[in-house]
Amino acid sequence: MLELPILGLLQEEPLHGYELKKRLDETLGLWGVSFGSLYPALARLEREGAIEAIDPVDGDRRPLFPTTGSLAGEAAAARRRRVVVSRRRRKAYRITSVGTARFEQLLEEDPPPTADDDRAFAVKLAFCRYLPREARLAILERRRTQLADRLDRAQRVLRAQRDRRRPEDPYARSLVEHGTRTAAHDLEWVDELIAAEREAAAPESASAGTPSPGGNTL
Amino acid sequence: MLELPILGLLQEEPLHGYELKKRLDETLGLWGVSFGSLYPALARLEREGAIEAIDPVDGDRRPLFPTTGSLAGEAAAARRRRVVVSRRRRKAYRITSVGTARFEQLLEEDPPPTADDDRAFAVKLAFCRYLPREARLAILERRRTQLADRLDRAQRVLRAQRDRRRPEDPYARSLVEHGTRTAAHDLEWVDELIAAEREAAAPESASAGTPSPGGNTL
DNA sequence: GTCATCATGTAAGCCGTTACATGATTGC
DNA sequence: GCAATCATGTAACGGCTTACATGATGAC
Numbered sequence: 001m002l003e004l005p006i007l008g009l010l011q012e013e014p015l016h017g018y019e020l021k022k023r024l025d026e027t028l029g030l031w032g033v034s035f036g037s038l039y040p041a042l043a044r045l046e047r048e049g050a051i052e053a054i055d056p057v058d059g060d061r062r063p064l065f066p067t068t069g070s071l072a073g074e075a076a077a078a079r080r081r082r083v084v085v086s087r088r089r090r091k092a093y094r095i096t097s098v099g100t101a102r103f104e105q106l107l108e109e110d111p112p113p114t115a116d117d118d119r120a121f122a123v124k125l126a127f128c129r130y131l132p133r134e135a136r137l138a139i140l141e142r143r144r145t146q147l148a149d150r151l152d153r154a155q156r157v158l159r160a161q162r163d164r165r166r167p168e169d170p171y172a173r174s175l176v177e178h179g180t181r182t183a184a185h186d187l188e189w190v191d192e193l194i195a196a197e198r199e200a201a202a203p204e205s206a207s208a209g210t211p212s213p214g215g216n217t218l
Numbered sequence: 219m220l221e222l223p224i225l226g227l228l229q230e231e232p233l234h235g236y237e238l239k240k241r242l243d244e245t246l247g248l249w250g251v252s253f254g255s256l257y258p259a260l261a262r263l264e265r266e267g268a269i270e271a272i273d274p275v276d277g278d279r280r281p282l283f284p285t286t287g288s289l290a291g292e293a294a295a296a297r298r299r300r301v302v303v304s305r306r307r308r309k310a311y312r313i314t315s316v317g318t319a320r321f322e323q324l325l326e327e328d329p330p331p332t333a334d335d336d337r338a339f340a341v342k343l344a345f346c347r348y349l350p351r352e353a354r355l356a357i358l359e360r361r362r363t364q365l366a367d368r369l370d371r372a373q374r375v376l377r378a379q380r381d382r383r384r385p386e387d388p389y390a391r392s393l394v395e396h397g398t399r400t401a402a403h404d405l406e407w408v409d410e411l412i413a414a415e416r417e418a419a420a421p422e423s424a425s426a427g428t429p430s431p432g433g434n435t436l
Numbered sequence: 437g438t439c440a441t442c443a444t445g446t447a448a449g450c451c452g453t454t455a456c457a458t459g460a461t462t463g464c
Numbered sequence: 465g466c467a468a469t470c471a472t473g474t475a476a477c478g479g480c481t482t483a484c485a486t487g488a489t490g491a492c
Binding site: 002037 | 480481483487
């Protein structure tokens with residue numbers, strides 16, 4: 001579950017673990033990633049050859065500005081201290097071609113439905129800009145199917161609840177009703193995304209044109 | 219994660235594993251539970267004394283009607299076969315007082331935020347009818363806080379996205395926007411639940427009355 | 437010199453998944 | 465008799481969590 005967002009973030013630029021965690025926490029913002037899962041994941045990816053550690057070269061030395069304190073003073077102080085070697089413990093990772101392949105595979109594969117389909121889709125959407133339009137559409141279509149199924153099931157459960165003569169629990173009832181609304185809402189959203197994607201694929205206003213066969217990466 | 223819904227379903231009546239799975243799959247309908255997690259969970263609960271196996275007594279023998287075939291013919295066939303002992307391998311579980319205590323503890327405890335807060339809340343709501351009103355309100359209030367936080371964070375991320383001069387990825391953008399709407403929507407829903415709960419607690423139309431101190435179980 | 441933060445890792449444990457093994461019951 | 469369904473389990477594996485260990489850097 002972590003591999004995809006890690007590879008996704010490394011797509012832009014090499015990063016080290018600590019920074020990676022911060023970005024995962026905020027950008028993907030919904031769930032806290034722990035170091036205890038991040039570092040093993042990085043080790044795994046490195047073992048597989050999907051990423052490689054680059055040694056902290058010159059330019060890496062002070063990428064973060066101190067949050068307080070005068071810059072000039074800081075620079076002077078740095079000059080006074082043993083100047084050059086610093087931050088050597090940081091291990092930045094760069095994605096390899098193997099990693100890019102793996103990244104695309106993870107984005108495009110259709111895993112068996114699981115408890116966190118929603119999160120999985122969110123992560124995919126967050127990085128699907130790196131895919132060609134067709135692959136992106138495939139992801140969206142699959143999500144559409146998924147949501148349509150969910151809506152269907154929710155509506156059936158709703159009907160079943162109504163038909164039961166049972167005293168009927170208002171909480172379970174409200175839960176299913178809200179679930180139904182949410183599924184419908186999500187479905188609309190995905191439909192909009194799909195429509196936008198199709199629109200972008202065929203910008204000519206022709207109504208019956210063949211769909212553009214293009215597969216450009218945005 | 220499975221313990222709560224298992225204990226919740228057993229609150230109503232004793233059930234055996236297979237039947238439990240079916241109900242978990244459909245009633246809690248969103249995610250497929252596997253036997254490989256269900257049976258170990260049952261074993262765990264039994265070890266802890268939260269549930270106990272009851273031997274398949276008389277009444278248990280044919281609780282399910284055959285889906286096809288004539289009932290009379292079926293009964294006759296049963297009489298022809300060695301009549302009495304049947305279905306003996308079924309192991310139904312009954313909840314104990316320990317189990318009920320555990321159930322309430324699971325419902326009321328406030329676990330550290332995790333990836334499946336949403337699911338956890340859904341499960342709680344599905345069974346909160348067994349709680350006194352106050353405890354139910356506590357659950358709802360906690361969920362409210364959670365959602366308010368989420369909305370807040372989503373809105374901050376949204377603002378951050380707007381402020382960035384970056385070319386801005388439309389997919390990540392849409393993801394956060396939709397997340398914001400969903401959080402707001404969920405928040406409204408919980409607010410309605412809270413209002414309904416308060417209403418039910420103080421049915422007198424007095425505007426400044428002291429809140430009813432009652433703790434009745436529905 | 438000390439505290440907060442940055443930074444990387446390991447270990448134990450939990451719980452879920454898939455796949456496998458087993459066997460009874462019932463319809464046809 | 466054979467297949468489908470009912471029914472209960474075990475084993476291997478994976479991955480995430482918490483807690484722990486370690487140490488550098490920089491602000492004051």
